[in-house]
Amino acid sequence: MSQQTVDAPPARPSRRSVAAGMAWAVPVIAVGAAAPRAAASPCNPQAYTLDWGGSNTSYTRNNAGTSGVATIDPDGAGPVASVSMSIASQFIGTMKAGNEFGNTNNNIRVSSSSVGGTGQVGLSFHQALTNAYNVVPGRSARQEVTFSFDAPVTGLTFMVTDIDSNAGDFNDRIEFSGAFTSQIANTNTLTGAGTQPNPFAPTNANAPVNDTSSTAGNVRITYPGTITSFTMTYWNAVSSYSGVDRSQGVFLSDFAFSVIRNNC
Structure with missing residues (x-):
């Protein structure tokens, strides 16, 4: 993947070759479609x-790329x-x-270009291993990202994009906590259940x-129930x-969800 963002210095050209995009219509999300009615x-x-690219969302990130707050x-x-x-x-x-050299850090930064064929910007997760080249740490070297809401949310849905691999460099693994459902865009290129025993992974190394x-x-x-937080684990x-x-x-990608409040 190439990690280009609005406020980051230009990264060196991506090593990844362009793969032919598999046509996959992004499902219409009922909670997202209801937003105008909620606004009224x-x-x-x-x-x-x-x-992430809209006027209804403000986002701030710390310089280390280890925390951020989004308000909708x-x-x-x-x-x-x-x-x-x-x-x-x-x-x-x-x-x-x-990145490994310390000159680019796009972790939890909004991208400058669209992601995953959505036509919209997304939130980047950017990491690198620091161990010796003859050591392969696996899951013992990882990033754990916790997302916490200030109100209970229901029907949360979003996409993870660009789960892929490059021989001798990276082989993405993604896991989520809690009770969720998943829909893989193309089972020829992506597999897994998104759990620790069976993380999302490319089918080819x-x-x-x-x-x-x-x-x-x-x-x-999709988290169909009501939650206040969840965790994503990412490793190589x-x-x-x-x-x-x-x-x-x-x-x-963008997040869509509903909130049930006690003031109605």
């Missing part, structure tokens, strides 16, 4: 869309209350934010995809290194 009334259910206000000064989501990233073992236009590395996540399952840097990255 403060009553339940209140629907929200956290749009569907109707500005209107009666619908805003919702905030905080992001806290923890690096375990020989994993760190940004050397299958880079274009992070802007291809849907081949996409999976939709590459079996050996070829001497290139070991940075890797995925993206999250």
